[in-house]
Amino acid sequence: MNINIENIRKDFPILGQQVYGKPLVYLDNAATTQKPKQVIQAISDYYSLFNSNIHRGVHYLSQEATQAFEETREIIRQFINAENKKEIIFTKGATDSLNIIASSFAKSFINEGDEIIISSLEHHSNIVPWQFVCKERGAKLRIIPLNEIGEIDMAAFQKLINNRTRIVAVAHVSNALGTIVPVKDIIEIAHNHAIPVLIDGAQAVPHMKVDVRDLGCDFYCFSAHKMYGPMGIGILFGKEEFLEKIPPYQGGGEMIKTVTFENSTYGDLPFKFEAGTPNVAGVAGFKAAIDYLNNLGMERVAAYESSLYKYAVDALKNIDGLQIIGSGTNKTSVISFLMKGIHHYDTGTILDRFGIAVRTGHHCAQPVMDLFHIPGTIRASFGLYNTHQEVNKLVEALLKLKEMFGN
Amino acid sequence: MNINIENIRKDFPILGQQVYGKPLVYLDNAATTQKPKQVIQAISDYYSLFNSNIHRGVHYLSQEATQAFEETREIIRQFINAENKKEIIFTKGATDSLNIIASSFAKSFINEGDEIIISSLEHHSNIVPWQFVCKERGAKLRIIPLNEIGEIDMAAFQKLINNRTRIVAVAHVSNALGTIVPVKDIIEIAHNHAIPVLIDGAQAVPHMKVDVRDLGCDFYCFSAHKMYGPMGIGILFGKEEFLEKIPPYQGGGEMIKTVTFENSTYGDLPFKFEAGTPNVAGVAGFKAAIDYLNNLGMERVAAYESSLYKYAVDALKNIDGLQIIGSGTNKTSVISFLMKGIHHYDTGTILDRFGIAVRTGHHCAQPVMDLFHIPGTIRASFGLYNTHQEVNKLVEALLKLKEMFGN
Amino acid sequence: MTIAETQNKIITEFQYFDDWMDKYNYLIELGMSLPVMDDKFKIKSNLISGCQSRVWLHASYKDGKIRFEADGDAVITKGIISMLIRVFSGQTPDDIINASLDFIDQIGLKEHLSPTRSNGLVSMTKQLKLYALAFKTKNE
Amino acid sequence: MTIAETQNKIITEFQYFDDWMDKYNYLIELGMSLPVMDDKFKIKSNLISGCQSRVWLHASYKDGKIRFEADGDAVITKGIISMLIRVFSGQTPDDIINASLDFIDQIGLKEHLSPTRSNGLVSMTKQLKLYALAFKTKNE
Ligand SMILES: Cc1ncc(COP(=O)(O)O)c(C=O)c1O
Numbered sequence A, B: 001m002n003i004n005i006e007n008i009r010k011d012f013p014i015l016g017q018q019v020y021g022k023p024l025v026y027l028d029n030a031a032t033t034q035k036p037k038q039v040i041q042a043i044s045d046y047y048s049l050f051n052s053n054i055h056r057g058v059h060y061l062s063q064e065a066t067q068a069f070e071e072t073r074e075i076i077r078q079f080i081n082a083e084n085k086k087e088i089i090f091t092k093g094a095t096d097s098l099n100i101i102a103s104s105f106a107k108s109f110i111n112e113g114d115e116i117i118i119s120s121l122e123h124h125s126n127i128v129p130w131q132f133v134c135k136e137r138g139a140k141l142r143i144i145p146l147n148e149i150g151e152i153d154m155a156a157f158q159k160l161i162n163n164r165t166r167i168v169a170v171a172h173v174s175n176a177l178g179t180i181v182p183v184k185d186i187i188e189i190a191h192n193h194a195i196p197v198l199i200d201g202a203q204a205v206p207h208m209k210v211d212v213r214d215l216g217c218d219f220y221c222f223s224a225h226k227m228y229g230p231m232g233i234g235i236l237f238g239k240e241e242f243l244e245k246i247p248p249y250q251g252g253g254e255m256i257k258t259v260t261f262e263n264s265t266y267g268d269l270p271f272k273f274e275a276g277t278p279n280v281a282g283v284a285g286f287k288a289a290i291d292y293l294n295n296l297g298m299e300r301v302a303a304y305e306s307s308l309y310k311y312a313v314d315a316l317k318n319i320d321g322l323q324i325i326g327s328g329t330n331k332t333s334v335i336s337f338l339m340k341g342i343h344h345y346d347t348g349t350i351l352d353r354f355g356i357a358v359r360t361g362h363h364c365a366q367p368v369m370d371l372f373h374i375p376g377t378i379r380a381s382f383g384l385y386n387t388h389q390e391v392n393k394l395v396e397a398l399l400k401l402k403e404m405f406g407n
Numbered sequence C, D: 001m002t003i004a005e006t007q008n009k010i011i012t013e014f015q016y017f018d019d020w021m022d023k024y025n026y027l028i029e030l031g032m033s034l035p036v037m038d039d040k041f042k043i044k045s046n047l048i049s050g051c052q053s054r055v056w057l058h059a060s061y062k063d064g065k066i067r068f069e070a071d072g073d074a075v076i077t078k079g080i081i082s083m084l085i086r087v088f089s090g091q092t093p094d095d096i097i098n099a100s101l102d103f104i105d106q107i108g109l110k111e112h113l114s115p116t117r118s119n120g121l122v123s124m125t126k127q128l129k130l131y132a133l134a135f136k137t138k139n140e
């Protein structure tokens, strides 16, 4: 059964918007996705019917809100096939999740002279937290290099592993290039050396079925807002054994068992990592987003997107002077490119006037840009509501752009 | 001009809800407040019309979203009368704000043997982060005691200050008792010793006009969800000079200037403290909440609430066997009490069946409970939409409760 | 009487109550008349965790049957647990393990069935069944 | 010509364009014909911060008037700055400081007025006025 794209588009109110009098063509999905009306409605309903602070509340609203909150935890557990609800921590977003792990894991496991392996194609959110850790604890950051087409160099990775390696942290999909990283191989190799692996799945979860048990990863991070859910909510999955061993990240309400001034004891998982009033409305919206994706079926989403992606790559390749950055074969949902002789900012400005929203710049992945010796790219990134016709519009606009610049 | 309470109540959709067939009487505002339709609408509108990732986006939606986001920062600056927009950091909530300051301030200013002063009436969120700091850095937590009616002992505070004191962190209003802390005096005394002061304003900002410049505090923290705004968003105000001196808390997108694997440089204020995709929808909803409060006028809100509070205290005091915990004279919006011979949990259960939502337990302030040698209280906490009639309903329900328990 | 029979009996009793207040008055009565537990059983290992008020549950085993005793701070909670004891005390481990607990819903105290309620029936029932399982395992 | 006169002239010129594409074609033309800046001025202190493409702005002062020169990576940005130079170069510090910049809105390039646009007109204008202020202060 195929996806009915016309019906899907009707679910997303913003897609009916006009920009400078032209229909919006939204190709900035790697930055954030648009929300279906089901998600928007779930948030409104939450605030209009159930809003309450959760846990420990004796009254009706609090019971209802708590139940909805904990049900969503279970739905997310199923969505990524984690073993136990306790392993699902609600955070503010992928960046928050990554910082929590970097900070808390380091306190238990990283000491002077230890090494952390990341790759060259990481988002800043999976680089800077580890730089903090290295600085604070005297550890060393080791970088897996890329080959010239923007893929992880697996041989080099194997050579980086040594008996000081404490963790490997890599993206599942590169936000700058769209490259799919062979995380399963990476996890297997690392586990052979008994080294835990964190996967930054922010750009993977929206586009493919992710199964953390099948992958075998020890930590997995992502953001709701990149998968049709609300802003301000994200997930940290961690294997129970690790989450038990590492200290809590923030202190406050919800995460404690007892508090005296001399000593406090921490709550059980997952609450130990959820200090403060949680974003219950965000969780309600997130549930609606997961329901939406489950309804469509992730396999179907992936199939549709991959046919659209292939169509887009072929169409763009035909444009004279257009260079795709990162020409690996296993890629998804992101096309980064440059127009010969035209600055990426000029390209973005003109596309914007055509109603086409793309992102330009370094995409929070400066090291990737450095590798290709470029200051930035134009990035078109796709979601489940994009169409072949929108790809055609992008191509037409780029051809017009070339005319305007006399190229 | 007085507040028109009937019109206000119409703005809050949830107040029309029924609980067990009875109209909801929501008296759990210290836990979280309900949202006016203007806030709910602002969030829906954001997702339906403008949703986009902000900063650095060349396209139209991103421009609009960024502008709305930065305008809200300015509106919040005005709301608390900070000097500069740079001093307003968007966080996840008060707990997040408190953890950021505890962690980052400590890295610059707290060393082995240093002392941190907090009070006995703090919420766990202003205790546990400092316990983390003490443990990590070998510092000592010093506690300002309370007198027998639950007020800060100012003489004892002065004696606690010494040349190892690095910061004073106190609540503006106690969430467990409603006591208003004389923070202006505390700040003056601390500043006379050149010691910076953090104020946890989570329970103050919703109920009174707060002016951080008039107070003179160095840091001020609060949550949107306790002031009619959305969940998942909060504010950290910090004086520019301090925010410049302390290191960033989380690493990731948005908060950096340049990233290489050798070294990263951090963005200017306020971005240095805002790693990752911000909760733009939450900020849009927060703006609507502040607009709502500004429209009513904080002075009028405070006046209405204080007359309601006085009415409630008088009415409850008349109930035989009802004991109010914390009998200080300068209090606001919170009444903590016990019913003689009836467990607080039983009280909460019966009130719930009457449609009255109160909170029972330790209210994330176990040390306060320890002080009064009680396991918990019943807490009725008021917001701007509560009415004298609702107070009457609470009183009636408590009288019925006494009957049921034969007291 | 079997577990199912006691449950049915309780359901019938509750049918006489017209409104929630009568039901709760009855619960309060039950709670207040729950025999006081010997202090030696009010120990940490008998506390049911996750409750806002303290609830102790103690079990003993004799002649293939389990006897439950309980106590607590909050009267309504005690009232509920007194019904549970009435249903389960004196039954065999197997019967307890296999019993369903639909009477709570049928007597109109559904709100106490919420797994998130701090003094949840759910955690009390779980504890009862855990005891049964423990005795069963020990005696097999 | 005064600042206001040049602005009016630009507004008149833009009236001939029927649609946005013609306007941008003109901006691109202006950007491409902006005289190349001497490399010695392409230094960090002349960079306008907060731009996604690099923009250098240099100012010199002679006989009470300021002369501006600029260069950049992105052509449209250069087109916009070339209009700013046409308006401001050769004017006195006082006139520059007091000038309003409504022509941008009137020629239909309002989107560039957004303070959040990464290659913002706003930061370029601010930089122009800062130069004027600096020269004024130095010469008083
Ligand atoms: C690969 C990757 N990791 C992490 C992040 C950070 O996500 P967020 O900004 O939602 O915290 C992003 C998104 O920008 C990303 O693309």
Ligand SMILES: Cc1ncc(COP(=O)(O)O)c(C=O)c1O
Pocket (backbone or CB within 6 Å): A253, A276, A277, A278, B030, B031, B093, B094, B095, B096, B123, B125, B126, B171, B173, B174, B175, B200, B201, B202, B203, B223, B225, B364
């Ligand atoms: C005084 C006080 N401080 C801090 C907090 C923590 O706020 P939040 O849970 O929104 O992070 C609360 C609310 O529970 C509070 O009442």
